[in-house]
Amino acid sequence: MSLAITEDHRALAEVARAMVAGRNGVASARQILLDEQQGGRWWESDGLWKEIVSTGWLGLHVGEEFGGQGYGVPELTIVLEQLGRAAIGGPFLPTVVASAVIAEVGTDEQRKRWLPRLVLGDIVAGVGSESEARLADSIVSAGxxxxxxxxxxxxxxxxxxxxxxxxxxxxxxxxxxxxxVDQLMRPVTVLELSEVPVAEVFTGAASVAGRIVRLLAAAEAVGGLSACTEQATAYAATREQFGRPIGSFQSVKHHCANMLVDTELAVAATWDAARATGAEADLGAAMAAGHALAAYQRVALQNVQVHGGIGYTWEHDAHLYVRRATVLLALPAVRMGSETRLLGSMSKGCGAVTPLSYPRVQSSTARRR
Structure with missing residues (x-):
């Protein structure tokens, strides 16, 4: 099952998957991990990144008047799913988060100023998590x-x-x-700001950014979940032990079945969240991230286990997905936000609890007396 269920969405998914496969995205991820000294703006010389920019994926969700494609977030999740299948990193995720936030909450002037540059890849963005940052007179400071x-x-x-x-x-x-553990492909950068003038202020928009980060991270996780499940089941069907495929053994069957269940649940939750509007959008994104990211790490580790000894080697792709899943799950903006939103929504939905009252029943001994 995929996030793409309509004919147009399936066509978009096929194009994205073919493009990533043609550029051998997994091999690219491995090479970047090998080159620890690689830094700077490495993505500008990457063939896949150039193709992503030229195809217009950075602006799928942005209106045509700002240089985008005029679609929406559901289309963006489909592309992120395919990038996640190949553990593609780089600045795509944080950049589209920034443009999605500005497109939703920015003024016309703010949109005109920033969206065309983000859509064309002229600038790339980073997205921060909650902190003790202080804002006064358009000056921000943070430790x-x-x-x-x-x-x-x-x-x-x-x-x-x-x-x-x-x-x-x-x-x-x-x-x-x-x-x-996912160096360069999904890096975490720590900023220290000393009285930095802000370029823009988006009042009351922190919750919007949190929702979008959680949704798009879940979409990337769905791609990784699908890849790990397919790798494990394909290996179990062909690897033989004791004269029969290991997939015929009950314990391996259970592993693969559990991986599929985790994947399908993550797909369903993320699909719903991508199409949710209003008050349900925030809860949907929290539910999608809350399940998909934990499931991704669980399934990535199960993929290693199904592959046995070869799954632990550097040469195999399994560790790339374990790395990505671990970092996504650990990101404060995703993990803590999902838990907080879910607990808040649950507490609102519960309302006042009326204590139950049971009739008092006498024991048989008391009745005889």
């Missing part, structure tokens, strides 16, 4: 803000309380890359 994005991103979208601010990279923004 340490964990962000999803590249060290050399051009702009950073950061939550400050209930608001969002957009800051441009510069001397007052100190960016440090933290060690990540």
């Amino acid at each position: 340490a803000v964990a962000t999803i994005g590249e060290l050399s991103a051009d702009v950073f979208l950061l939550p400050v309380g209930d608001d969002l601010v957009l800051v441009e990279a510069g001397d007052s923004v100190r960016a440090t890359r933290t060690h990540s």
Whole structure:
């Protein structure tokens, strides 16, 4: 099952999958991991990134008047699913999060100023998680803000309380890359801001950014889930032990069945969240991320186990998905936000609890007396 269920969406998914396969995206991910010194704006020389920009995927969800394709977030999730299947990294995810937020909450002037540049890939973005950032007189300061994005991103979208601010990279923004098991493909950059002038303020928009991050991270996780499940079942069907395919053994069957169940549930939750509107959109994104990201790590590890000894080797692709799943699940903007939103929605839905009252029943001994 895929996020693409309509004919148009299936066509988009096929194009995206073929493009990633043609560029051998998994091999690209492995090469970047091997080259620990690779940094700077490495994606600008990457053939796949250039093709992504020229195809217009950075603007699928952005209106045509701002240089986009005029579709919506559902189409964006389909592309992210296919990128997730090949563990593709780079600045795509944080950049489309930034453009989606600006498209939804920005003024016309803000949209005109930023969306065309984000859509064309002229600038790439990083997206920060909740922090103790302080905003006063259009100046923001923060000790340490964990962000999803590249060290050399051009702009950073950061939550400050209930608001969002957009800051441009510069001397007052100190960016440090933290060690990540998914280094460079899904890096985590820590920012220190010392009285940085903000380029834009989006009042009350922090919750919008959180919703979009959770939804798009879930879509990427769905792609990884599908890839891991397919790899495990294909290997179980062909690898023989004791004269028969290992997939015929009950324990392996159960592993593969559980992987499929996790994948299908994640697809359904993310599909619903991508199409939800109004109050249901926030809850849907939290549910999708809450299940899909935990399931991704679980299924990625099960994929390694089904493959046995070869699954633990560097040469096999299984570890690439374990790396991606681990980092996505650990991102504060995704994990903590999902838990908070789910608990908040559950508490609102429960309302007042009326205590149950049971009739008092005498024991048989008391009745005889």
